[in-house]
Amino acid sequence: MLAAEAVPAFLCDEMLAGLARWLRAAGYDTTQAEYRSNDAELVARASAERRLLLTRDRRMLERRGAWRHVVILRGQSIDAWAEEMRIGLGLSWWLAPFTRCLLCNTPLEPLQAGGADRPLTWCPCCEKTYWPGSHTRRMTAALRRWEGGR
Numbered sequence: 310m311l312a313a314e315a316v317p318a319f320l321c322d323e324m325l326a327g328l329a330r331w332l333r334a335a336g337y338d339t340t341q342a343e344y345r346s347n348d349a350e351l352v353a354r355a356s357a358e359r360r361l362l363l364t365r366d367r368r369m370l371e372r373r374g375a376w377r378h379v380v381i382l383r384g385q386s387i388d389a390w391a392e393e394m395r396i397g398l399g400l401s402w403w404l405a406p407f408t409r410c411l412l413c414n415t416p417l418e419p420l421q422a423g424g425a426d427r428p429l430t431w432c433p434c435c436e437k438t439y440w441p442g443s444h445t446r447r448m449t450a451a452l453r454r455w456e457g458g459r
């Protein structure tokens with residue numbers, strides 16, 4: 310269990326790219342493993358960047374010092390992983406929703422658009438614009454469901 314005041318940052322291995330997007334949607338600083346990183350590199354990066362390495366590969370725990378930085382997910386689906394992280398890490402899935410770029414993890418900034426009555430945000434890194442739409446509503450529903458443990 311994490312200390313209440315500690316907001317974790319994450320590093321997802323290659324297999325968990327989809328989960329990385331969801332963690333960013335919930336507001337967590339989440340990076341993605343480089344293509345074909347080896348296990349030792351991943352554990353070292355998690356340690357250096359003070360991130361929890363999320364993986365489904367139990368062998369990762371064999372790396373020296375890995376237990377401090379590695380979280381093994383056992384489920385077979387995004388719903389199962391969400392539940393494992395809520396219970397195992399005490400993770401809130403409603404930390405700061407839709408405040409990070411889903412693609413590159415950069416914090417989003419408000420975008421002043423003429424006449425827009427709904428808040429637009431944009432990513433200063435990859436310049437993607439985000440607006441509240443059906444995609445956001447679907448993601449909101451999933452995050453709320455995971456947050457409530459239903």
Ligand SMILES: [Zn+2]
Binds near residue numbers: 412434
């Ligand atoms: Zn971006």
